[in-house]
Amino acid sequence: MTTLNPNVAAVLDQAPSPPPPSALARAAQRNRGDRWFFRVVTAAVWLVPLLVIVFLGVLLVSAWPAMRKFGFGFVLSKSWDANAEGGEAYGALPFIYGTLVSAFFALLLAAPVGIGVATFLSEVVRGKLRSVIAFLLEILATIPSVVYGMWGMFVLAPFIARHAQPQLKIVQTHLDQWFGKGNVPIFQFRGFPNGLGLGTAILVLAVMILPLIVSISLDAMRAVPTSYREAALGLGATRWEMIRIAVLPPARSGIFGACILALGRALGETMAVTMVIGNDSSIHWSFLRQANTISSIIANEYGEAADLKLASLMELALILFVMTLGVNLIARYLTGKLGIKPAVK
Amino acid sequence: MNRLLKAVLAMCVAICFASAAKAQDVTLTGSGSTFVFPFLSKIASEYNKIVPGVKINYSSVGSGTGIKQISDKSTDFGGTDAPMTEAQLKAAAGGEIIHVPLVMGAVVPIYNVPGVDKALIFSGPVLADIYTGKVNQWNDPAIAKLNPGVNLPAADITVVHRSDGSGTTYVWADYLCKVSPAFAKAPGRGTTLNWPVDNKVGAKGNEGVSGVVQKTPGTIGYVELIYAMQNKIAYGDVVNPAGKTIHASIESVTAAAGSMTSPPADLRMSITNADGEAAYPISAFTYLLVYKNQTDASKGQALTTFLKWAVTDGQKFATDLHYAPLPENIVKLDQSKIESITAK
Amino acid sequence: MTKHPTNHANYRRWKNRVVQGVMIVMVAICIVPLVALMWTLLSQGLNSVSFAFLTHLPKPPGETGGGLGNAILGSLLILLFAAVFAVPLGLALGIYLTQRDGTRLASFSRMLLDVLSGIPAIIVGVFIYAIVVRKTGFSLHLGFSTLAGSLALAMIMLPIFARATEEALKAIPRTVDEAGLGLGLPRRTVIVRILVRAAMPSILTGLFLALARVGGEAAPLLFTTQRSDFWPSHGVTDLATLKPLLEPVASLPLVIFEYSKSPYEDWKAQAWGASLVLVVLVLAIRLSTKAFTAWRYGGQGTHV
Numbered sequence: 001m002t003t004l005n006p007n008v009a010a011v012l013d014q015a016p017s018p019p020p021p022s023a024l025a026r027a028a029q030r031n032r033g034d035r036w037f038f039r040v041v042t043a044a045v046w047l048v049p050l051l052v053i054v055f056l057g058v059l060l061v062s063a064w065p066a067m068r069k070f071g072f073g074f075v076l077s078k079s080w081d082a083n084a085e086g087g088e089a090y091g092a093l094p095f096i097y098g099t100l101v102s103a104f105f106a107l108l109l110a111a112p113v114g115i116g117v118a119t120f121l122s123e124v125v126r127g128k129l130r131s132v133i134a135f136l137l138e139i140l141a142t143i144p145s146v147v148y149g150m151w152g153m154f155v156l157a158p159f160i161a162r163h164a165q166p167q168l169k170i171v172q173t174h175l176d177q178w179f180g181k182g183n184v185p186i187f188q189f190r191g192f193p194n195g196l197g198l199g200t201a202i203l204v205l206a207v208m209i210l211p212l213i214v215s216i217s218l219d220a221m222r223a224v225p226t227s228y229r230e231a232a233l234g235l236g237a238t239r240w241e242m243i244r245i246a247v248l249p250p251a252r253s254g255i256f257g258a259c260i261l262a263l264g265r266a267l268g269e270t271m272a273v274t275m276v277i278g279n280d281s282s283i284h285w286s287f288l289r290q291a292n293t294i295s296s297i298i299a300n301e302y303g304e305a306a307d308l309k310l311a312s313l314m315e316l317a318l319i320l321f322v323m324t325l326g327v328n329l330i331a332r333y334l335t336g337k338l339g340i341k342p343a344v345k
Numbered sequence: 346m347n348r349l350l351k352a353v354l355a356m357c358v359a360i361c362f363a364s365a366a367k368a369q370d371v372t373l374t375g376s377g378s379t380f381v382f383p384f385l386s387k388i389a390s391e392y393n394k395i396v397p398g399v400k401i402n403y404s405s406v407g408s409g410t411g412i413k414q415i416s417d418k419s420t421d422f423g424g425t426d427a428p429m430t431e432a433q434l435k436a437a438a439g440g441e442i443i444h445v446p447l448v449m450g451a452v453v454p455i456y457n458v459p460g461v462d463k464a465l466i467f468s469g470p471v472l473a474d475i476y477t478g479k480v481n482q483w484n485d486p487a488i489a490k491l492n493p494g495v496n497l498p499a500a501d502i503t504v505v506h507r508s509d510g511s512g513t514t515y516v517w518a519d520y521l522c523k524v525s526p527a528f529a530k531a532p533g534r535g536t537t538l539n540w541p542v543d544n545k546v547g548a549k550g551n552e553g554v555s556g557v558v559q560k561t562p563g564t565i566g567y568v569e570l571i572y573a574m575q576n577k578i579a580y581g582d583v584v585n586p587a588g589k590t591i592h593a594s595i596e597s598v599t600a601a602a603g604s605m606t607s608p609p610a611d612l613r614m615s616i617t618n619a620d621g622e623a624a625y626p627i628s629a630f631t632y633l634l635v636y637k638n639q640t641d642a643s644k645g646q647a648l649t650t651f652l653k654w655a656v657t658d659g660q661k662f663a664t665d666l667h668y669a670p671l672p673e674n675i676v677k678l679d680q681s682k683i684e685s686i687t688a689k
Numbered sequence: 690m691t692k693h694p695t696n697h698a699n700y701r702r703w704k705n706r707v708v709q710g711v712m713i714v715m716v717a718i719c720i721v722p723l724v725a726l727m728w729t730l731l732s733q734g735l736n737s738v739s740f741a742f743l744t745h746l747p748k749p750p751g752e753t754g755g756g757l758g759n760a761i762l763g764s765l766l767i768l769l770f771a772a773v774f775a776v777p778l779g780l781a782l783g784i785y786l787t788q789r790d791g792t793r794l795a796s797f798s799r800m801l802l803d804v805l806s807g808i809p810a811i812i813v814g815v816f817i818y819a820i821v822v823r824k825t826g827f828s829l830h831l832g833f834s835t836l837a838g839s840l841a842l843a844m845i846m847l848p849i850f851a852r853a854t855e856e857a858l859k860a861i862p863r864t865v866d867e868a869g870l871g872l873g874l875p876r877r878t879v880i881v882r883i884l885v886r887a888a889m890p891s892i893l894t895g896l897f898l899a900l901a902r903v904g905g906e907a908a909p910l911l912f913t914t915q916r917s918d919f920w921p922s923h924g925v926t927d928l929a930t931l932k933p934l935l936e937p938v939a940s941l942p943l944v945i946f947e948y949s950k951s952p953y954e955d956w957k958a959q960a961w962g963a964s965l966v967l968v969v970l971v972l973a974i975r976l977s978t979k980a981f982t983a984w985r986y987g988g989q990g991t992h993v
Contacts, residue, residue, distance in 0.1 A: 030875040037877035038788075044781035045798055051844070052801045055808070058819050058827075081539035083532055116715030124709060133716060140723050142975050144905020146945045147964045151726050153949060154957075158560070190544035191501035192459075192563035207722045214719075238705035268809025270908040271946065279508040279547030290546050295811045299911060300549060302815055304409025304510030304536065306416070306436065317812045328807035370922050372936045374833060376915065386749035390918070400919045402937050405947075418824035419832055438825040552750075552951035559952050575751045576952040666751075 063318050066090065066311035074315060080281045080297075082309065090312035092319060094281045098291040099320065102198060102273065103266035105287075106205035111259050113206075114213030118255075121214070122221040123243050141211035149275030152204040157195030157276060160203075165193035165288060189288035196278040199287035204272050209262035216261060216335065220254025221247055257334030264327040268320065270295040294320040371647040376404035377411015377424030378512045379551040380569040381631040384448055384668050385424060388659045392651060399647045405550060409510015409536040415442065415634045421644055423634035426450075426512025427536050428613035441637040443682055444612045445652055448660070449602055449669040451570045451593040452516050452627040453580040455555065458483055459562045460498060461579070464592070466491045468584040469524030469618070469626065475502060475565060476521060477528055478542040483563070491584070501544055505557050505566035508547030510536040516629040517567045520617035571667050585626040586618055597625035598669040605675075612678060628669075638687050645688025652683045734965025737958045743966070747918045747939075753955045757963050759920050763835070763938040764970075766921065767914065768900050770839035770934065775846040776896065782847075783854025783892075784880055806848035810908040817841040818912040833937040835921070838914035845909060846899045853895020857888035894982050901975040905967060907942035914938050916947065941967040 004012070066074065070090070077091025117137075121130055172187040189197070224247050232246040248255075278290025279300060294316045305313050375385075382405035389401035406414075408425035415423035416437045424447075434442060454467050471487050474480040480487055484497040507514045515536050522529040532538035546564070548554045555572040558564045570593050573580040582592045591597050601616045601624035608614055618626050633652065639645025656679045660670040671679065745756025782798065789795050821837045824830045831837055861884050869879035885892070903909075914937055921933035941963050948960035 034876045037880075041781045041785050042789075042794070044778055045785045045794060047778060048782065048798050048801050048805070048847075052804055054820065055816055058816055059812075062819065079539070081532070082535055082537060083539065113715045113718050116712045117719050120712040120716055124712060133720075136720060136723055138976065138979070139727070139972060140719075142901060142905075142972050143726065143968055144907070144942060144971060146905070146907045146942045146949075147726075147730070147968055150945060150949050150960060150964055151729060155725065155729050161561075191503035192561065194503065194546065194557070194561035194564070196546060196557075210719060238701050240705040240708040241701065264807060268807075268811070270809065270811040271942075275946075275949065279549075280545055281547075292547075295809055295908070298811055298815060299908065300508045300547070301510065301537065302818075302912065303406050304413050306413055306433075314815075317815060320809060321807075321812060324807045324809055325804060328803065332803060370924060370927060370932075372919075372922065372932075374915065374937055383750045386918075390749050393919075400917075400922075402915070402917045402919070404915045404937070419818075419822055549950055552947075552953075555952035556950055571751075572952060576954075578952070 059314060059318050059321065062314035063311055065308060066315045069308065070312075070315075074312070075319070078283065088308050090309060092294075092312075092316055094283050095292055095294040095297050095316060096319065097283050098198070098277065098293040099267055099295070099323070102201045102205055102277070102291070102293060103263055105202045106209060106266045107259060107263050109202065109206040110210045110213055110262065114210050114258070114262075115217050115255055117210075118214045118217035118221060119243060119247075122218055123239065123247065137211045137214055140207070141215070145208070145269060145271040146275075148204055148208055149272040152200055152272060152276040153196075156203060157200050159195070160200055161193040161195035165189065165195070168288060185284075185286050187288055188284075188286040193288075194278075196276055196290060197286075197288050198277065198284075198291045201273050201277040201291070201293075202287070204276055205266045205269060208269065208272060209266050212262045212265060213258045216258035217251070217255045220251040220258065220335070223254065224250045253334045257331045260327055260331035260334060264324045264331060267327065268295060268324050270299050274299050370398050370400060371643055372400045372402060373421045373644060373648055373651065374402050374404075374419075375411075375422040375424060375633070376406050376414050376420050377634070378408045378426050378631055379405045380408070380426045380450060380452075380513045380516075380629075381424050381447060381668075382551070383571050383575070384450075384663060384666050387662050387666060388655055391662060392654060392659070395654075396650075399651065401651065405552070407507070407509040407536075407550060408512025408515065411512075412536075412634065413510075415636075421635075421648060424631065425634060426629050426631045427515030428615075428632065429634065437636075439636045439638070439640070442634050443637050443686065444632040444634060445656070445679055445682055446612055446614070446630040446671060446675055447633050447655060448663050448671060449598050449616075449628060449630050450667075451598050451625050451669075452513055452520075452567050452629065453570050453573050453593045454565060454583070455558045455568055455573050455578045455580045456565045457558050457560075457562050457579065458498065460496055463495065464579065465495065465581040466584065466590050467581045469520065472583070473521040473525030473528040476504060476506075476517075476540060476542065477525075477531070478504075478540075479527075481542075481544065500563050503561065503564045504540065504542045504545040505554050505561075505564050506538070506540050506545055506547055507549070507554060509549050511550075512536060512629075512631070513551055513567060513569060514538060516617060516627065519615055519629075520627045523618040574667055583626050585622075585624055586620060587622045587624070589622055591623065591625045593625050593627075595664055595667060595669045597623055598628040599672065600624040601626070601628035602630070602669065602672050602675070608675065608678060612675075612682065630675075635686060637685060642688050645686065649683055649686050649688060652686075653680065656680065656683070730961070730965050730968060733958070733961035735962075737962030738965060742959070742962055746920065747944075750951065750953055750956065755955075755959065757939075757941070757944060757959065757966070759917060760939040760941045760944045760963065761966060761970075762921065763914075763917065764904065764941045764967075766835055766933070766938060767838045767842060767910070767940055768904055770835060771842035771846055771903060772896060772900060774839060774843035775850050775899070778843075779847060779850035779854050779896075780885065780892075782851040783858050784885070786851075786855045787858040788876075788880065802848040802851055805844065808845075810845060810906050811911070813841050813844050814909040814912045817844070817909070822913055831935060833913065833915035834935045835914065835938045836934045838910045838938065838940065841909035841913050842903045842906065845906065846903050849899040849902060850895055853899070854888075854892050857891030857895065858884055860891065861887050890985065891982075894978050897974050897978040901971045901978070904971045904974070905942055907940075907946050910940055910943050911946075914940055914943070916943060941970075 075092050078093045079089040079091050082088050121133060168187040175184045228246040229242055232242040273293055274296035277296060279292055280290035281292045298313055298317060302313055385403050389403055408427045411423040411425050412429055412433055414420045418439050428444060468491060481502050483502055484499045489497055518534050518538060522534050531541055546557055548557045551568045551572045554566040555568050555576055555578055558566040559576055559578050582590045585591050600621050601619040604619040604621050605614055605616055614630055616628050656676055663670045742756045744758040746759055748755035786795050817837055817840055821829045821831050821840055822833055869883045917937045917939040921938060945960050945963045948956040
């Protein structure tokens with residue numbers, strides 16, 4: 001065992017001398033300054049809960065008159081009439097229908113395509129081609145909602161009116177023959193085709209949420225360790241088998257989360273939807289009929305609403321908020337599980 | 346980087362000082378009726394040429410929203426074709442609101458029927474039946490009876506209505522309530538109605554309704570005359586209570602206003618279904634809504650000066666846009682109303 | 690009975706090819722709407738875009754020759770002030786979440802930021818109308834204004850920017866932090882002058898990405914900024930009293946919305962022009978930011 005150099009030992013033996021008074025003062029000032037700094041930062045951070053509480057408060061207080069008057073029946077009622085016989089009567093069902101149907105079917109269309117493209121980008125292509133496709137998806141992701149609405153109104157709707165609706169009319173007659181008239185009216189429409197309606201809204205929404213599904217699914221797949229892939233390939237798997245066995249299962253919750261997140265986005269979408277959906281506050285079981293969503297009716301009627309109608313619109317807003325909140329929380333849980341940083345919207 | 350920033354800043358300050366010569370601007374914010382938007386937009390632009398310091402911003406969002414926003418005091422003035430109800434007047438946050446009739450216009454039935462190129466003739470009861478869903482085919486006997494010799498297709502009528510709170514809807518419904526008891530029952534009068542029609546499309550603003558009818562065959566809608574004319578959309582003539590088929594025009598609207606011989610004190614008037622051989626039955630006044638007690642002195646001054654100009658000199662811009670200028674008696678009543686506005 | 694090895698292998702190979710074919714089809718489906726959209730945007734938009742279009746003021750309906758200069762300026766102003774509101778709060782959140790990670794307020798704030806990010810844009814607009822724009826009731830009584838629009842956009846931007854700031858600060862190695870403290874610097878100086886400064890490029894990236902994201906939003910502006918046919922007030926007294934912030938302002942997304950619904954051909958053409966300008970603006974910000982990040986830092990970036 002070595003002995004310490006006596007000089008070092010001497011230094012170590014001494015008790016640490018107290019710091020000079022000026023240094024103490026500076027340290028205290030440093031601490032005080034730091035404490036103030038953190039007080040300011042913390043105060044700023046408290047603004048966030050404050051904001052959320054004020055938000056919820058405003059929503060609840062404004063919606064309360066409608067909640068009290070209509071109770072739970074609001075969610076199941078189809079009327080939206082200021083001049084109804086028993087007095088004003090408002091209900092949420094047509095808007096909930098429009099919101100859910102448009103979002104779910106948009107997801108149904110976009111998910112397979114999105115996951116397919118993500119798989120393609122992750123497993124099949126490299127280099128130049130991947131960058132080009134990724135670049136194109138970036139552009140799709142950045143296009144604002146109003147521009148999608150413009151495209152929907154001026155390009156997609158006339159296209160559907162001219163080319164799709166006449167064909168779907170024929171399909172509808174077949175459906176009427178097989179199932180009886182009016183039993184499966186999914187392609188029914190009245191009057192001349194005008195291209196506006198639930199179907200067009202679904203298509204536009206699908207295009208809008210596609211980039212989101214691709215990017216998050218891509219992340220989920222990239223996060224799968226290469227060793228998994230190598231293991232599968234080493235056992236003689238074809239590329240598709242490798243993807244099926246080694247990549248998709250571990251990425252499953254991330255992909256699921258991507259879809260749910262995209263659903264949340266579709267539920268809250270306003271501008272593009274309101275420009276193509278036709279604004280008919282009724283429930284028609286057809287893709288080619290007009291409809292309305294919660295965000296669309298709020299955009300259209302909030303400006304003039306007062307009293308009970310305003311309260312009803314705010315209650316609708318509350319319902320929409322709860323829907324998107326629930327969906328987003330599920331999505332974050334699913335993507336968080338994989339350690340992927342959840343995309344914020 | 347810092348130098349560049351300083352240069353940009355200096356340039357901005359220079360631009361501001363360059364325009365410092367002008368007196369302080371007043372911006373008047375208004376919103377409401379899409380019915381009057383082309384006219385109001387025109388006179389706002391003309392007024393700004395005469396009085397460059399006053400900028401008038403008018404947002405075409407529908408009478409319903411216009412009423413709400415002036416009640417909330419979010420705007421300085423409102424535009425509406427639907428006079429405010431007692432309940433709405435009571436709810437106005439800034440006190441008493443004055444209705445200032447600005448100009449008159451006509452609501453016309455526009456349509457897009459393939460194969461029909463001449464003006465169709467409608468009657469009140471037929472329009473009411475279309476808008477309550479009783480008549481839903483273009484070749485319905487009721488329409489055919491009014492239009493002998495016209496080849497009407499056997500197709501569904503797609504009814505286009507306003508999806509936002511609309512004074513044009515109010516005027517349309519006001520007329521239809523007077524000619525059809527069934528319509529008066531449902532949907533009744535109002536700025537947003539629950540149309541009992543199966544095949545319908547909602548559109549925002551006069552602009553939206555004209556846009557949809559313009560490009561969709563089989564549709565019928567209701568808009569202010571200028572929207573049909575400026576965009577060359579076919580519009581029908583309407584049979585008035587005297588039995589005459591009237592084409593909407595400045596003259597026929599003026600004739601309808603002529604029936605208003607003793608206007609009420611608050612100037613909230615309805616001239617639909619007016620008596621008179623030459624009167625167009627779906628005519629209406631459109632109003633500007635202002636608070637009687639203006640709290641902002643400079644804005645109040647600017648507003649009253651603008652209003653005085655609008656109901657006198659401003660009227661000359663009406664005819665080019667096919668609005669009917671105010672009759673003399675209404676102008677005088679307007680002027681006394683405007684005098685009563687106090688700008689503290 | 691085992692399958693013949695070669696036949697089965699061929700079958701598997703065939704399946705592999707089919708699936709890859711399907712994937713290519715998916716990519717094609719993806720590209721088609723994009724190409725259609727870009728084509729329409731360019732062909733219709735380029736017709737209306739001209740120097741006059743970009744710098745003149747709008748004309749009344751039915752008159753041709755108007756421009757959207759004030760809408761472009763208005764959009765930029767709103768974005769500028771949205772950043773003014775979102776940046777300090779976002780920085781504070783990022784600092785707090787990295788420095789005080791693990792406290793209840795930190796996890797609570799994270800959860801609430803998630804809640805905020807889930808609020809649909811239209812509801813944010815309605816909320817800001819209720820507490821900022823209205824001149825009656827429980828509100829700031831500001832009226833329709835640039836400021837109200839900026840507040841609405843800031844509320845939407847905040848979760849995105851705060852998360853980006855947190856990630857940026859987290860990415861700085863602890864050694865930098867410790868080195869600063871070891872030199873005797875107070876914690877606040879280390880944070881502000883060393884950590885934040887080191888993270889600045891990533892923070893700015895996050896800021897610009899967030900701005901590109903909210904720059905195209907129309908729903909939050911519907912009930913907060915209204916519209917304007919004039920330039921924002923720019924006299925000296927007006928600037929001193931902050932008048933341009935307190936009056937209605939034109940913005941590209943709302944102009945597109947308004948003009949697109951109209952029947953006036955001239956306005957519809959202008960709506961396409963405005964769409965092109967807006968897309969170019971937002972794309973320019975986003976793509977240049979991403980390119981810069983990829984060039985400097987290669988690969989990682991926040992998902993927006």
